[in-house]
Amino acid sequence: MTIHAVRGVHDILPGEGEKWRRVERIAREVFDSYGYEEIRLPIFERTDLFARSIGEATDIVQKEMYTFEDRGGDSVTLRPEATAGLLRAYIEHGLFVHPKPIKLYTMGPMFRYERPQAGRYRQFHQLDVEALGDEHPSLDAEVIAMLVEFFRRLDLAERLQVEINSLGDENPTCRPRYRTELVRYLRAHADRLCDECRERMERNPLRVLDCKKPECRRVLDGAPALGDFLCEDCAPHFGKTREYLEAMGIRYVVSPRLVRGLDYYVRTTFELTTTELGAQNAVAGGGRYDGLIKLLGGPPDPGIGFAVGVERVVQLLPDVAQGAWQDRRPGVFLIPLGDEALRRLLPVAGELRAKGIVVEVGHGERKLTRELERASKLEEAKRLGVLHAVILGPDELARGEAKVKDMKSGAQRAVPLSGLVDELLALGGRA
């Protein structure tokens, strides 16, 4: 094989594509029903936008970005996530003048230079949802509920767990106070931490909470809990969020270790996880980022959002025959025998397609046997719901009629050419 796709990217072939269409369709239905509007964004932005929003010290910015200089000398980057670009658009176009919250969603490819493995690709796809300009906890709960609803509609909710946490905010009496306490505790037990955590302890202590190594976990069991340090604003905010979730009957667990890797998160964070995808257990994740819009030069609007990993969702969906996801439209297979018949059938195909019927036309040079076989194979492969075949050969032409054959029963009858289109339309989807 001399020609290859680039490492870590993948093609979505037609059979798999049916699942993607379903995921995207249901996403749009659910998000629309919660009052969100779709926004389409470029897949690359100026590099500093990501550096500023995601955080200079994060793994994403440090080593995972596809960054290059364009011909004009500007440093641009293929987006590693969608929030930064969406907020850029929000600020740039003054979308904040509308009544809050502003609810937006987008979907498309993201790029991160990582070592590929199960459920992890260098080009992957996300559904991204953001609600901007409102910090009321009912919005947090609604966003999470909408995410759960999306998975319910895909019949996947039962296989996922909702984990939530509150990270507090940068108020001195909140997360900073906790961070100080945590570092004090970790330093006291540094000898029992893994090498990495000893470094993380100084650079980004909260991430130590996420470490899965047994030795670190033992130390962390006795560590102070962030939840006990939430300030007088953040504690009730989290409490209310949970109340509203319970009011909606959303089942969740509080995961004190849920820290997440992007710097901008404050207060509510959440993840939907599964045990079915190997090490990549997060199917969707998100949280609140109240200071970020201002940091990027916009108004001091709060925000909350999440991203869904489409590849991971698709992997959870059961395999089905192609075409089974959508209502297959009735199909007609037109079989001309000879060039004159082809010329006569071509406009018929056009008229039927205009009425929403799927039409396949033979080219007139293949044997009738082969064309009928092909019609059957298409049906079998679920690529086309062929219900009728139309046969038009020299004999039929001479009589000014065509044969309409029911592919299920095999029965066929002659129909005048002048009424052929109407007849096929009248048959509609019926066999």
Add this chain to the structure above:
RNA sequence: GUGACCGUAGCUCAAUUGGUUAGAGCACUGGACUGUGGCUCCAGGGGUUGUGGGUUCGAUUCCCAUCGGUCACCCCA
């Protein structure tokens, strides 16, 4: 970035301790069946055995490198 396992037709897989023209099923094309499908039978096309090097009289098989895949660490969707 680190580690483990794997790479043979489009797909799923064979190929005796290294042995000569690398096979099969499915799929595809054509024929049996001058204009009536799904079945059957026959035939055909398709491979630089991922790539490069080495050992050997001889390599799909053994060794090294490289690329890719898979999985895990890391990180996350």
